[in-house]
Amino acid sequence: MAGAWVFAEITRDGPHPAAFELLAHARSFDDDPTAIALGQGATEAAAELGAHGAATVYACDDPVFAEHPGRPAAHVLAGLIEAEAPDVVLFAQTYDSRDVAGRLQGSIGSALMGNATSIADPRHARAEIFGGTKIVDVELAGPAPTLILLRPKSIAAEPTGGTARVVPLEADVPEDIRGARIVERHEESASGPRLEDAKVVLAGGRGLGGPDAFAMLDELASVIGGAAVGASRAAVDAGWVPYSYQIGQTGKTVKPDVYLAAGISGALQHVVGMKGAKRIVAINKDADAPLLAMADLGVVGDLFQVLPALTEEIRRRKGS
Amino acid sequence: MNVVVCAKLVPTGTPTLGPDHLVVRSGTDAALDPGDEYGLELALQLTEQHGGDVTVVSMGPDEAGQAIQRALAMGASRGVLVSDPSLRGADALVTARVLAAAIGMYPFDLVVAGVESTDGYTGTVPVTVAEILGIASVTAVRRLEPSDAGARIERMTERGYDVYECPLPAVVTVTAGSVEPRFPSLKGIMQAKQKPVDRPSLQDLGSRDLTATQTVTAVTDAPTKAGGEVVQGDEAVGRIVELLAEAKVI
Numbered sequence: 001m002a003g004a005w006v007f008a009e010i011t012r013d014g015p016h017p018a019a020f021e022l023l024a025h026a027r028s029f030d031d032d033p034t035a036i037a038l039g040q041g042a043t044e045a046a047a048e049l050g051a052h053g054a055a056t057v058y059a060c061d062d063p064v065f066a067e068h069p070g071r072p073a074a075h076v077l078a079g080l081i082e083a084e085a086p087d088v089v090l091f092a093q094t095y096d097s098r099d100v101a102g103r104l105q106g107s108i109g110s111a112l113m114g115n116a117t118s119i120a121d122p123r124h125a126r127a128e129i130f131g132g133t134k135i136v137d138v139e140l141a142g143p144a145p146t147l148i149l150l151r152p153k154s155i156a157a158e159p160t161g162g163t164a165r166v167v168p169l170e171a172d173v174p175e176d177i178r179g180a181r182i183v184e185r186h187e188e189s190a191s192g193p194r195l196e197d198a199k200v201v202l203a204g205g206r207g208l209g210g211p212d213a214f215a216m217l218d219e220l221a222s223v224i225g226g227a228a229v230g231a232s233r234a235a236v237d238a239g240w241v242p243y244s245y246q247i248g249q250t251g252k253t254v255k256p257d258v259y260l261a262a263g264i265s266g267a268l269q270h271v272v273g274m275k276g277a278k279r280i281v282a283i284n285k286d287a288d289a290p291l292l293a294m295a296d297l298g299v300v301g302d303l304f305q306v307l308p309a310l311t312e313e314i315r316r317r318k319g320s
Numbered sequence: 321m322n323v324v325v326c327a328k329l330v331p332t333g334t335p336t337l338g339p340d341h342l343v344v345r346s347g348t349d350a351a352l353d354p355g356d357e358y359g360l361e362l363a364l365q366l367t368e369q370h371g372g373d374v375t376v377v378s379m380g381p382d383e384a385g386q387a388i389q390r391a392l393a394m395g396a397s398r399g400v401l402v403s404d405p406s407l408r409g410a411d412a413l414v415t416a417r418v419l420a421a422a423i424g425m426y427p428f429d430l431v432v433a434g435v436e437s438t439d440g441y442t443g444t445v446p447v448t449v450a451e452i453l454g455i456a457s458v459t460a461v462r463r464l465e466p467s468d469a470g471a472r473i474e475r476m477t478e479r480g481y482d483v484y485e486c487p488l489p490a491v492v493t494v495t496a497g498s499v500e501p502r503f504p505s506l507k508g509i510m511q512a513k514q515k516p517v518d519r520p521s522l523q524d525l526g527s528r529d530l531t532a533t534q535t536v537t538a539v540t541d542a543p544t545k546a547g548g549e550v551v552q553g554d555e556a557v558g559r560i561v562e563l564l565a566e567a568k569v570i
C-alpha cells in the first residue's frame with residue numbers, strides 16, 4: 001500500500017491538533033501511516049499519534065527544531081525521505097508546516113499542492129481555490145514523494161486506539177544550514193476556550209469601529225459561557241485585536257455550533273474560514289452584505305443596539 | 321542594503337479559470353498583488369534609511385509589466401520581468417526556480433515577498449526560493465531592522481510574535497498591515513517610465529526542469545450555502561436567542 005507520511009507539527013503545547021486530522025486523511029488510503037515528529041515533546045507525542053492511527057512515529061526531541069524553525073526540519077525530512085522513499089508527505093496548511101514543506105520542495109524537487117481538502121491517493125487530491133468558491137481535482141507528477149498541504153478542519157480526527165512503533169531519530173543538522181534563530185518569544189496570555197475548539201464563536205469586524213467595542217463581544221461570550229471571540233482581518237490589521245483572533249484564509253478555520261458575526265461584510269477570504277459552522281448568525285446594518293445572504297439568521301441592524309440587548313436578554317433568561 | 325522584491329500580477333476581482341483549467345491572465349483586469357505592496361514598502365523604507373537599491377522581479381505574462389511599473393512608481397529602481405509562453409501554467413516549483421534564477425542575477429542582501437499571493441495563496445514559493453538559493457528565511461514578518469548578525473526580525477505567531485536573529489542574505493515574507501504602502505506620486509509615475517526593466521530569457525536564466533508537476537483535471541463550483549431567514553430590528557434579539565437555544569449553547 002502507498003506509503004503515506006504525516007508531518008506532525010510539534011508546538012510548544014504538544015502536537016498540533018491538525019496532526020490527528022492528517023492521520024485520518026492518510027488512513028483513507030494507507031492503513032499504516034507513518035508520522036514524523038520533530039521538536040521537544042516529540043517522543044511524548046508518539047503515544048497520541050499512535051492512538052490516532054500512526055503505525056510508526058519517527059521522533060526527535062532536539063531543541064534545534066524550535067530554535068530554528070523550518071530549515072532543520074526540512075533537512076532531516078529530506079534525509080529520511082531519501083532513505084525510506086515514501087509516496088506522499090502530508091502537511092497541515094499552517095505557517096510553520098508550510099515553511100517546512102516549501103523548503104523541502106526546494107531540496108527534493110517534488111510537486112507541492114496547497115490548500116487541499118481531501119486526498120484520494122498520493123497523486124490525486126482536491127483543493128478549494130479562489131476563496132473556497134471552486135473545487136479543483138489535481139493530479140501531481142514529478143519525483144516521489146508528493147507534498148500535500150491540507151487545510152485544518154477539512155476532516156475530523158479519528159482515534160483508533162492504536163500504538164505506534166517509535167523510532168528515535170538523531171538531528172544531524174550542520175551549523176551552516178540552520179538559518180534564522182529565535183532569540184525572544186512574546187505571547188499574549190490566552191483565556192477562555194481556543195477559537196478552534198469553542199462551540200460558539202463571536203466574531204467582530206470593521207463595523208465594530210475600534211478596539212473598545214470588542215468588549216461587547218467579550219461580555220456576550222462570558223454570558224453565554226464557553227464562547228470564544230474572533231475577528232476579521234480588517235479588525236486585526238487595524239490593530240484592534242491580535243492576529244490570534246483572525247478567522248479566514250490567512251487566519252484560523254473554525255467549525256463551531258454557532259458562529260455569530262457582527263460588523264463583518266463576508267469577504268470570500270473570511271468566509272473560507274467559517275463557512276463550516278453549523279449555524280451562522282450575521283448582524284450587519286447593510287442589507288446587501290454578502291454574509292447576510294449565507295447566514296442561517298441574518299439580522300439587518302445596528303450591532304451597537306443588537307449586541308447589548310442580546311447580552312441582556314440571555315442574562316435575564318439565565319437568571320430566571 | 322540591496323533588496324529584491326518579488327511582485328506578482330494578479331487578477332483584480334475573483335479570478336476565473338479558462339477551458340484549459342488555467343487562470344485567465346491575459347485580457348483581464350489585473351494589478352500588482354496588494355499583498356506584495358507591504359513587502360515593497362518595507363524594502364523602500366529599508367533602503368531609504370540604510371542605502372541601497374530596490375529591484376522588483378516578476379514572472380508572468382507581458383501584462384505583469386504593469387505590476388512592475390507600479391512598483392517602480394512607488395520608488396523601486398529597477399524591474400525584472402521574466403515572461404515566456406512556456407511558463408503559462410507554471411506551478412509553485414517552476415515559479416520558485418525561475419524567481420530564484422532571476423534574483424541570482426542581481427546583487428542582494430535581502431529578498432522580500434508576500435506571505436501568500438491573493439490569487440493562488442499556496443504560500444510556499446518564497447521559502448522554496450530561499451532553499452534553492454541556499455539562504456535563510458523568515459516568514460510572516462512584521463518588522464525588520466539591520467543588526468550585527470544580519471537582521472533582527474519580528475515574526476508573527478498565533479499568540480504574539482517571536483524575535484529572530486537572521487543572517488543575511490535571506491528571504492523574508494511580509495504580512496499585511498505591517499507597514500502602510502505609499503501611493504505612487506505623479507513624479508514617481510513619470511520617473512518610472514525612465515527606469516530600466518530587464519527582460520532576461522529563460523536561456524539567460526539557465527533554468528532547467530521547468531515542467532509543471534501539477535495538472536488540474538476537473539473544476540466544480542463549491543456548494544454555496546443557501547441563506548436562511550433575515551430579520552430586522554426588534555425581532556432580532558428574540559430570534560438569536562431561539563437559535564442559541566436550539567443549538568443548546570445557552
Ligand SMILES: Cc1cc2nc3c(=O)[nH]c(=O)nc-3n(C[C@H](O)[C@H](O)[C@H](O)COP(=O)(O)OP(=O)(O)OC[C@H]3O[C@@H](n4cnc5c(N)ncnc54)[C@H](O)[C@@H]3O)c2cc1C
Pocket residue numbers: 204205206207208231232233234235246247248249250251252262263264265266267268269270273283284285286289301302303304354355436437438441
Ligand atoms: C490574500 C488575502 C487574504 C485575506 N485573508 C483574510 C482572512 O484570513 N480573514 C479575513 O477576515 N479577511 C481576509 N482578507 C481580507 C478580506 O478580503 C476583507 O477585506 C475583510 O474580511 C473585511 O473585513 P470586515 O468584513 O471586517 O470589513 P468590511 O468589509 O469593511 O465590512 C464591515 C461591515 O460592517 C458593517 N457595519 C458597519 N457598521 C456597522 C454597525 N454599526 N452595525 C452593523 N454592521 C455594521 C458594514 O455594513 C460592513 O458590511 C484577506 C484578503 C486577502 C487579499
Ligand SMILES: Cc1cc2nc3c(=O)[nH]c(=O)nc-3n(C[C@H](O)[C@H](O)[C@H](O)COP(=O)(O)OP(=O)(O)OC[C@H]3O[C@@H](n4cnc5c(N)ncnc54)[C@H](O)[C@@H]3O)c2cc1C
Pocket residue numbers: 112113114115129130326327328329343353355356377378379380409410411412413415419432433434435436437438439440441442443444445446534
Ligand atoms: C488558485 C490557484 C491555486 C494554485 N495552487 C497551486 C498549488 O497548490 N501548487 C502548485 O504547484 N501550483 C499551484 N498553482 C499554480 C500557481 O500558478 C503557482 O503555484 C504560482 O506560480 C505560485 O503560487 P502562488 O501564487 O500561490 O504563490 P505564493 O507562494 O502564495 O506566493 C507568495 C509570494 O511569492 C511571490 N510570488 C509568487 N509568484 C510570483 C510571481 N509569478 N512573480 C513574482 N513573485 C511571485 C509573491 O511575493 C507572493 O506574494 C495555483 C494557482 C492558482 C491560481
